[in-house]
Amino acid sequence: MEYIAVLAPSVVVGLIFWFAMKSIFNADKSERQAEARAQEEANLRNQGPAPEGPAAK
Template identity: 80%
Template sequence: MEYVAVLLPSLVVGLLFWFAMKSIFNADKAERQAEAEAQAEADARSAAGTRSAQAAEQAVKQDKPRPGAVSDSQQGNLQAFPPADTSGPSAESDK
């Protein structure tokens, strides 16, 4: 019985350490799996974006308009700001 009393604290601490390490490794494994899934999803989105960009390039090469694209004739009408008046200050502002 003397040996059990001496070894029992070490066995308990060893078991606690084992359970702690097991939970750490399981958490790490779950995190790596979640990260791999997120990376695969991001790669899939990136590949889909690349495919649509490639399709747009091919449409430009073939002179096919893309849906929602602005033609050259319409592009001239799109102005963010009206043209600047470069004639100088107006006569009204001199008064």
């Protein structure tokens, strides 16, 4: 029983740290995905339709 009392605080702090890091990495991953989507949309908007006629060359 003494071992549980000695190890429990370290295990609890370790679990809290693990959940915090997992949440940070998930937030970063979703932020990167949103940034990639926004960048792709901006690139498509800036590309626009191809110009036509002799002035296009």
